[in-house]
Amino acid sequence: MKVTNKFSMALLAKSSNESFARACVSAFATQLDPTLEEISDIKTAVSEAVTNCIVHAYRSGMGNIYITSELLEPNIIRIKIRDKGCGIENVEKAMEPLYTTVGGERAGLGFAVMQSFMDRISVRSAPGKGTTVTMYKKISRRFGGNA
Amino acid sequence: MSVEINVTGEVVTAYLSGEIDHHTAKAIRENIDSAVDLNMPTLLVLDFKDVSFMDSSGIGLVMGRYRNLAKSGAELHITGASEQIHKMLKLAGIEKLAKIEGR
Ligand SMILES: Nc1ncnc2c1ncn2[C@@H]1O[C@H](COP(=O)(O)OP(=O)(O)O)[C@@H](O)[C@H]1O
Ligand SMILES: [Mg+2]
Numbered sequence: 001m002k003v004t005n006k007f008s009m010a011l012l013a014k015s016s017n018e019s020f021a022r023a024c025v026s027a028f029a030t031q032l033d034p035t036l037e038e039i040s041d042i043k044t045a046v047s048e049a050v051t052n053c054i055v056h057a058y059r060s061g062m063g064n065i066y067i068t069s070e071l072l073e074p075n076i077i078r079i080k081i082r083d084k085g086c087g088i089e090n091v092e093k094a095m096e097p098l099y100t101t102v103g104g105e106r107a108g109l110g111f112a113v114m115q116s117f118m119d120r121i122s123v124r125s126a127p128g129k130g131t132t133v134t135m136y137k138k139i140s141r142r143f144g145g146n147a
Numbered sequence: 148m149s150v151e152i153n154v155t156g157e158v159v160t161a162y163l164s165g166e167i168d169h170h171t172a173k174a175i176r177e178n179i180d181s182a183v184d185l186n187m188p189t190l191l192v193l194d195f196k197d198v199s200f201m202d203s204s205g206i207g208l209v210m211g212r213y214r215n216l217a218k219s220g221a222e223l224h225i226t227g228a229s230e231q232i233h234k235m236l237k238l239a240g241i242e243k244l245a246k247i248e249g250r
Contacts (some may be wrong), residue, residue, distance in 0.1 A: 015168075
């Protein structure tokens with residue numbers, strides 16, 4: 001898959017950056033002429049991954065969240081969200097719907113939302129090193145034009 | 148993000164507006180809970196008409212309110228959910244806990 005465009009950024013894992021991060025990625029995605037629903041799906045999935053970095057990865061400190069997004073032919077967006085936080089012991093278990101390691105009001109649905117709102121998601125994690133979530137979404141070509 | 152509370156008899160309605168995420172959820176929760184504690188409603192209505200974005204933190208918010216209300220036998224209704232918010236509510240199976248109005 002040929003990469004036609006790319007952007008990267010690093011931002012502090014502060015909850016006030018959640019809305020900024022999803023706005024950046026969704027603004028970049030508009031180059032593929034997505035529908036409002038597709039934009040909203042992307043925003044939601046990014047919000048989930050970024051929130052996980054803040055709430056889980058860096059729960060005992062502060063660190064950077066690294067976001068890279070690429071546009072791929074034909075009309076696909078790839079989004080990578082990486083942290084250097086605590087990592088995940090058992091990724092398969094973490095991805096089960098309703099599974100959460102934090103009490104209070106986490107729904108345990110972050111990964112379920114990423115899986116259902118994006119076309120494909122893969123998670124790589126090493127305990128003590130960090131986690132990378134990579135998500136793909138194919139954008140429908142509404143007007144048959146090129147991005 | 149803001150919450151406006153309306154109390155009519157035994158019904159508390161919370162009109163939510165703006166974006167609901169992990170950053171904003173705490174303040175929303177505190178607003179709703181203080182109105183519920185004060186008024187002891189038999190029905191809490193969460194109005195999502197002016198909510199422009201919601202991730203799974205919003206689901207946590209809804210489930211948490213449901214659990215609190217269930218202790219006193221009170222009900223939870225949801226109204227005004229957009230297509231996108233409805234998609235999220237459905238994924239979480241919220242219709243089993245709360246009546247979703249206007250669908
Ligand atoms: N970036 C991350 N770093 C460390 N742990 C994570 C990360 N993302 C997710 N997790 C783990 O996976 C679990 C499930 O995540 P998720 O489905 O988003 O639910 P929630 O955030 O509501 O707990 C979390 O409770 C946490 O234990
Ligand atoms: Mg999460």
